[in-house]
Amino acid sequence: MKSVGTALFAAALLAGCSTVTRVAEMPAATAARPSEDARVADLLSRMSVERKVAQLIQPQINSFTAEDMRRYRFGSYLNGGNGGPYGEEFAEASEWLKLADEMYLTSVAPMPNGEPVIPTMWGTDAVHGHTNVIRATIFPHNIGLGATRDADLVRRIGEATATEIEVTGIDWNFSPTIAVAQDDRWGRTYESYSEDPAIVAPLGAALVEGLQGRCGEADRLGAGHVIATAKHFFGDGGTDQGVDQGEVTGDIEALKRIHAAPYPAAIEAGVEAVMASFNSINGRKMHGNEALLTGVLRDELGFDGLVVGDWNGHGQVAGCTNTDCPQSLLAGLDIYMVPDEWKGLLETTVRQVEDGTIPMARLDEAVGRVLRVKMRAGLLDEMVRPSERPNAGDYDLLGSPEHRAIAREAVAKSQVLLKNTGVLPLKRGANILVAGSAADDIAQAAGGWTLTWQGGGDLDNSYFPGATSIWSGLRSAVGQTGGRTTLSADGSYAAKPDAAVVVFGEEPYAEFSGDRKNLAFSDEEGLTLLRKFKAEGVPTVAVFLSGRPMWMNRELNAADAFVASWLPGSEGAGVADVLTGARPFTGKLGFSWPSRCDQGPLNGPQGALFPVGFGLDARQRSSLPALDETCAPLLAGQGSDWFVRGRFESGVTARAGNTMLPDLRGSASGVSATGIDRNAQEDSRQITFTPGSSLTIAQESAGSGAYRILYRVAERPGEPVTLTIGDAALDLTQPLSVAAGKDWREMVITAECAPGLGDSLTFTSAGAFSFDIAEIGREELADGTRCSF
Incomplete structure (x- = not known):
């Protein structure tokens, strides 16, 4: 059997779209453009270790300030799916552009020691249009576009999306998803064009061309275009039982024929970034998998752009934490997506370069890849603030009649x-x-x-x-x-x-x-x-x-x-x-x-x-x-899980006062529920009470079994906290005080302390108080099992 590298990937292009020479025809020594090499080498020679490492750190907008950008000079940053400028999730487009200017200007402020100034770039998940922003056109998700089989339509969607992204001053889109979903129980199935890689590949490549422009055309990565990202490399759609971020098993060549198959087309279309996947393949997390991130993506496919991580994905690698993971960089990751704990990771990585854990050559290689993409996107040529770039601030382009007409066509065809x-x-x-x-x-x-x-x-x-x-x-x-x-x-x-x-x-x-x-x-x-x-x-x-x-x-x-x-x-x-x-x-x-x-x-x-x-x-x-x-x-009726992986099971609801909080998210009547990360992005909730407020979580139909709650308390409550369950009112003040500062713990409520149990939980705090919930479930336990906190 031929390897994927020889059978499928021989047509991948090197050096972005700088040449039409095929990999098989190009000597390895001349694979990159000399002008790129020389320019990158010059910049690297004048950058300190701290500034180099900062090019590899990507925080989210809600976790740092413009002054942090001035101090650390992050190479890139992102907005999360629930993040908006200045903490406002539903901010107008003008606020997005204002923040883009602030971050850009502080990133290009003169360096006190004469180091080269490297502009930052902003990345966003515009996965079906620029849909983080009010008034943007919302295109069908990929599963619908896959039903159209229309690559030209998808290309036009990419062009419209890129233009709307430019309106807000953003440089980089984390799209397209070219997963080949193999189990529809997977929560990201709609981000996949099809279960058939032959359908996925041309549509993914078309979106790349729409976002970035076509190879060989003068406007590629110019006005009306942004940097694209093929994701998630690879196997995201093949996890066992469709569990997101889970395990993919099987013969590696067979897996590549399905899950890596769309990447040659995306690379040939000139995609400048690839995002590493959360999943494991045969027991090894992709964020730390050198054989695949480097051996397959670089050596077999010939990809020469940058590899960006997913949301704290490096922290899932064996032996790593969110603030300490040289393994990912050594495996081939070029940018750490570290939304909140960026400072700890930056400082740790600098030390690891200085003590030799991370070789300087590998650091320079990763930084060089980031610099090349910025160079190709024109960010290093003319220092132009986002608001002065083409399409920026032209808010009529958001949801324009022309873009809505493309979306309407896509809906009909899907x-x-x-x-x-x-x-x-x-x-x-x-x-x-x-x-x-x-x-x-x-x-x-x-x-x-x-x-x-x-x-x-x-x-x-x-x-x-x-x-x-x-x-x-x-x-x-x-x-x-x-x-x-x-x-x-x-x-x-x-x-x-x-x-x-x-x-x-x-x-x-x-x-x-x-x-x-x-x-x-x-x-x-x-x-x-x-x-x-x-x-x-x-x-x-x-x-x-x-x-x-x-x-x-x-x-x-x-x-x-x-x-x-x-x-x-x-x-x-x-x-x-x-x-x-x-x-x-x-x-x-x-x-x-x-x-x-x-x-x-x-x-x-x-x-x-x-x-x-x-x-x-x-x-x-x-x-x-x-x-x-x-x-x-x-x-079989309702399952035993009430709240798990950041979502309620069917039939379970939460309310504060008379207001429902879908999937335990939102604010009402003195209660605020916000997403936090435990094992994955926003898989848990922080619940904050004002004095006298209450939160009720209930199951619509009768259930059975004891309650098991996974919770965490940062600071002990100053006033009484009670849990009303069935006919019982339990005083939680003492157990919550004991739990304070001790990370995640289990609370098990049985009929021993709450006779009758019932089908609802009501937490009430007499004073201001906050605690975290990761899971709520019900299960049958032996008679007489005692309650525990």
Whole structure:
């Protein structure tokens, strides 16, 4: 068997897009441009160790100041999914640009000792448009774009996204994700174009070209373009049981043929950065895997750009912490993404260079790669502040009509029609009822990575000026054909409609918060509406919003037409276009659709209800035979996990006063719940109480078993803290005081101290107090098991 390096990767280009010479034709000694080498060598010769190390440190905007930038001169920085300028998550675009100027100007202030001035660069996760910023165009997530198979469309999306990024003065996009998702239970499935690398590769390369510009063209990395990042190298979509950041096992050559296969196309397209993956491969974390980060990515693929880490990913390497990890740099990482603990890592790394743990040659190699990318992006040529660059401050470009038109086209082309007995296209002049709570919910249609990391939650339509919900799109489209529409979330109506469109689906999530144990869709809102309309003789169209294929046999049986809408984003009119026949259905599945609810990995036609490539057009009729509706996971009821990996299980809620806190996030009635990192990004919560405030966490249906809570207390409470559970009110003041400063501990509440237990937990603090929660679960313990704290 040929290696991937000889069979697949021979076409990868060296030195960015500086030459069209192929790797196989180029002597190794002349692989990089001499002018680049000379310039980089000159800069390195005049930089101190501390300044070199600072080029490899990437903090997040909420953890450092402009004065820190002036002092340390970070090579780059980022905004997290929940981070905005000056601590304001929903800041206007002008504030983003203002912060970009501040950080840039302090990064290029004259150095007191004459060292060269190296501008910083700002990186962001604009994974489906510049969606951290209000008013930006929200494109469909990758799973939808994979259904289009349209590389030119994806390229245009990249160009529009790059322009909107430039409006805010940002230099670098952490996109595209070119994962090949192999298990749809994975919470990042929607970031993958397809389970088939042959579909992923051309679309990933097209987005690179859209973001950066095409190789050989004069405007590459110029006006209208930003630095792109192919991620996550590699295996992120192949973890066992679809567990995010988990383990990938198997023969390395076989794994490369699937998970590394999209990278040659991205490299040939000139991608300047690659992000290392969180996952392990055969027991070794990618952030510390020299054989793959250097041996495969550099030596086999010929990648010569920079390798950036993911959020504290280096801290997961064996023997490492967030502030001490020479292993990652030695393995081939060039930039540490260290959101908050940057100072400790910077100081430790400087010492490790000085004592020889990290050879100077390896430090210079990593810094040189960062400098080369900055050089290619023009950041070292003319010292121009972000606000004076092309497109900066032209706020009309955010969500411009031209960009929204591209997004609307993408939405229409991404819709996949799985069933149609004849109700579609909707008849001209018809009376259409639009039902379901998601019909007029732009945030749900956009999914995760939209204004906030997880998306959804408290984001109502007011957060999306200029955007169009599916309901709004249908109202306009049906009206233009002489028909009329009525919005009725609960499906009630006065006059019987000619047809009903039911919009429903998954609540938004991101990363590990979206991991699932099975593919059973348990929310029955859509199912109830479809069955109601069927009983009343109303033809129905099911529009399913999701980040993955799911077991939908019940809904497919009940609906007259079924559309896999994925996560379409801000242009709901694109959904209306295909439902009304203004555009044809052309979308084809990029993922196998499960026929059973308890299926694990499903890749290929065997066991699939619909295979990759399936998709009807509106002229085709497909009634489907009656599908099996048996689903053991649904019959099993609620799981024992209430809160785990930063997300509530279905049926578990939190509220402060009368306000719900989705996934234990938000502020109300004196309680604030914010995401913190334990083992992964925002997998835990810090709960802060003002005097007299209360937080209630409850399960909607009856559960059983003792409560197990993983918690941490930084400072002992000054006033009483109580936990009301069932018929008992437990005084937690003393145990919380004992737990203070002792890191994570378990609290086990059994019937021994809380008879009856019940299905809710209410924490109340008489004074100002804060503690952290990582997990809440229920489990059956032996009778008589004592409570412990």
